[in-house]
Amino acid sequence: MRGEVIGSLGIDLAGDEALSEDERELLESVAIQVAEALDRARLFEASQRSASELSILNEMVRAFTEALDENTIIENTYRYASQLVDTDDFSIALYDPENERVHFPLAVENKEILTVDHPNRQYYQLRPASTGLVGHLLKTRQPLLLHSDTRAQMEAAGIDFIVHGDDTPASLMGVPMMIGDRTMGVIIMQSEQRSNLYDKHDLDLI
Numbered sequence: 001m002r003g004e005v006i007g008s009l010g011i012d013l014a015g016d017e018a019l020s021e022d023e024r025e026l027l028e029s030v031a032i033q034v035a036e037a038l039d040r041a042r043l044f045e046a047s048q049r050s051a052s053e054l055s056i057l058n059e060m061v062r063a064f065t066e067a068l069d070e071n072t073i074i075e076n077t078y079r080y081a082s083q084l085v086d087t088d089d090f091s092i093a094l095y096d097p098e099n100e101r102v103h104f105p106l107a108v109e110n111k112e113i114l115t116v117d118h119p120n121r122q123y124y125q126l127r128p129a130s131t132g133l134v135g136h137l138l139k140t141r142q143p144l145l146l147h148s149d150t151r152a153q154m155e156a157a158g159i160d161f162i163v164h165g166d167d168t169p170a171s172l173m174g175v176p177m178m179i180g181d182r183t184m185g186v187i188i189m190q191s192e193q194r195s196n197l198y199d200k201h202d203l204d205l206i
Contacts, residue, residue, distance in 0.1 A: 011027065056080055057080075063080070064076060070105070071105070074105045075106070087111075088192065088194070089109050089169075090106070091106065091107045091188045092106045101129050102127060102185065104125075132160050133172075133186075136174075137174045137176045141178065145172075169190040169191060170195040170197070173198045174187070174188045175206045
């Protein structure tokens with residue numbers, strides 16, 4: 001399609017008989033028709049996805065406009081972000097520049113919001129702003145997308161790896177929350193089981 005190979009179409013013949021010229025042309029015609037049909041289907045799916053995302057974003061804007069307290073904003077952030085991007089784990093860290101530390105008003109694991117008395121809430125305690133992935137995102141002010149082997153990639157980048165639970169994330173995405181030159185915090189999404197869960201489109205959305 002448009003000079004790009006999107007796949008292949010093949011057949012097997014019994015015996016040693018080769019395809020005739022007419023049969024080869026017929027097979028090439030079928031391949032073209034299949035490619036065009038797939039292309040139309042992909043364009044339709046992309047347009048449907050864009051329409052759905054736009055609807056969610058518009059609803060999110062209305063919800064944020066009506067929100068008057070921080071907790072509601074934080075909860076709505078997870079509510080709408082999880083509709084835009086499928087994720088298992090989600091956390092928000094807010095940055096306190098005066099004391100150089102971060103706290104986590106929201107933490108989600110396996111699609112469950114962790115209450116204050118949940119055993120895993122200990123992994124989301126008040127901490128220095130320079131530590132771990134959160135510290136890296138605050139320092140670089142750049143989003144980060146890791147598809148697989150996240151621990152090795154973070155170690156290679158000099159990012160302190162803080163273990164949450166028993167498993168290393170199979171997919172990870174982190175985005176700083178910015179207003180002008182001021183960093184307010186970070187959003188981190190990850191999955192311990194699913195590799196290649198996020199792509200550049202997901203990163204742009206978040």
